[in-house]
Amino acid sequence: MLQKLSPAPMSTPNNPGHVQNAPKIVGLPGTEGNSEFVHQHYEDTCAVRSQELILRDFGISVSEDTLRSEAISHGWYTPGGGTDANSVGNLLELHGVAVNRYENANIYTLTSELAKGHKVIIGVDSGELWDKGVVEGLEDKLGIQGADHALIVSGIDTSDPDHVKVVLTDPGTGDIAKEYPMEQFIDAWKDSNCFMVTTAEPAPAWLPEMKHFDYELGHLESIGNLSYDTFEQNILPLSNDISSDQHAMALLTDDFSGLVNGDMSSISPELADAIAHIPSASHHISHFPETSEQNPDHNFSQPHHDFNDPAHPNDHNPTIADLIHDHDSQTDFPDHDLPPDSFHDDLHHSGLDDILDS
Template structure:
C-alpha cells in the first residue's frame, strides 16, 4: 500500500493508513498501549511499561483489571506533549475529519461486538446493557466499494493492524461507548512515512474519498445535525446511513451536491439550528480563503448592480461571477471556496434559511 493519506487508483479511495503492529502486554492496558503507540509516532520514545507506571502514579490506572476510564484517555498524550481533545456522540464523519487532517484517533468499543459472536453480544446488550470495555486506534476508512465501506482498526488487544471491519459492525461496537473518541490536535510529524504527501501548509488533504475537502466540510457539518439512528420505527432507521449514501453518490459523481437536499431521507431529520451553527464556522473559514480584492468585493458588486434588497439569489449571482473570475486568473483555491459558499446557499434555499441573517450579517 502506498504511503499516502488518500489512495486513489482506478477510482479506489482509502482514507488513512493503518498504524503500527503492536500488542498490549497486560490484559487491561489497551488505552495505555494505544496512547503509547501514538506517542511513539509523535517522536516520544516511551515504552508500554513506562506508560503503565506513569498512569499508575497519576491515578489513571490501578492494575485491578478495570483498565483506564474514558475520562482519563488522552492524559498520557497531553503529558507527553501531544495536545488532544475528547468527543462523545461522534460520528463517522468526525472520524473522517480527523483523519483528513492527519490526526491520530483512539475510540472506545465493545470488544465482543468487534471480535465475537454477534448473537451473544445482542443478548449481552439486551440483558446487561451496552458494555464498552476496550480502546483501539482507528487507522483508516476504505470507501472503494460504496456498498461495503470498511473501517481499519489497529487493535492493541489482539495485535491486529490493518484489520478491516464492515462499517455496520464497527458502528455497533462503537456506539456501545457512546461513540467516544480522542483525537490529537496536530498531525503526526512529516518524518512518518504515511505523511509523505500530506500538505502541512493547508493542514488537510485535498479530497476525502473522492469529495473535495471543501464539500466534505459541509457533509461533516450536516452530520452534527442528524441522529445516527431513529429507533421510533418498528425497524430502526439510520439518517446517518442516508447521509453516507449521499456522500458516496457525490463522490462517484452520481449526483451534484445540491441534489442531496432533495433526494435523501436524512433531510427529514436535520436540526437547522444545529446545522446553521456548524456551517457558520465553515463559512467564515471560507471567507478567509478567498482572495477578494476591494474592486471585486460584495459591497462593490452590490453597488454596481444597484441592489437595494440583498437576497440569496443576488449573492448567488455574485459567487458565480467570482468563480468565473478566479478560474480565469488561475486562482482555483478561491474558486473552490466560492463553490463551497454556493453549496451553503443550496442548503439555505432548501431549508428556507436567510443567508444574510444567518451567515453574512453576523
C-alpha cells in the same frame, strides 16, 4: 480495559479548507496479520498501549511498562481495573502530544479528524468486533451497551463506496490494521457513546500515511470523491446539527458511502424529511453542490519509511505503517526490538478479561 464512561468535554477545533484532490484511503490501508509490537502486554492496558503506539508515530519512544507506571502514579490507570475513559489521552499530553476529546462523535467527525492527519483512539464494545454472535445480538436488541476496550482507528477505506471499511489497530488482538465493515464498527463504537480522543496536531511528515497531506491547509484535499470544502462546509456541520436526533443520525450514517463518493443526490427522502424538522440543519442541504468532481485515486501500496530521511527517528520501535510494510512484504525489522517489558505469556487472548470483568 476501558472503565465506564462519564461525560467528556466536546472539542471542535476549526480547520479552514481550500482543496481539490486526495486519497480514497483516509489514513492507512488495511492488512491481515498481527504483531507483538501492537499486542498489549497486560490484560487491561489497551488504552496505555494505544497511546504508546501513537507516541511512536510522533517519534517518542517510551515503553508500555513505563507508561503504565506513569499512569498508575497519576491515578489514570488501576491495575486490574484499566484506564478511566476521561483519562485516555493524558499520557499523550504528559509526553507533549496535545489531544482533543469527544463524546457523541460520529463517522463524519471521525473522518474529519483522520483527514486532518490526527491520530485517533476510540472506545468500543470488544464483543461487537471479536465475537459478533448470539449474545451480542441479544444485547443489542435489549439495548444493553457498554464499552470495555480502547483501540486505534488507523484509517477509513472509501475506495469501494458500497463497502466502506474502517481500519483498526487493536492492542487486544494484536491486529496491525484489520478492516471491519463500517456498520459493524459503528455498532461497537456507539456502545461507548462514540467516545474519541485525537491528537490536536497532524502526525509527522515522515509517516507514509502523510504522503499526500498538505500541512499548510491542515487537511487532505478530498475525502473519497468529495472535496474537503464540501465535506467541511456542508456534511460535517449537518452531522453535528442532527447528532442529538438518533433517527436522523442513523440515516445520515447510512448515506455515508454515497456522500463520500461525491453523490449529493444520495440523501434519502426519509433523511431529507427528518432534516426538514431540524431548522438548524436544513440549510446545509440547500447549499449542497449539484455535482462533485471525481478525484483520482492516490492510494499508496506497501508503505515504507525512508530511513535515510534525517527527519525519521532511527532508534524507535516500528510504527503501524512499518508493521503493515513488514507484513505485506514479509521482510524483517532486525533493528526493531521490543523494550524489556514483562509480557504475560499466559494471556492467550489479551483483552478477553475486559469482557469478563465488565
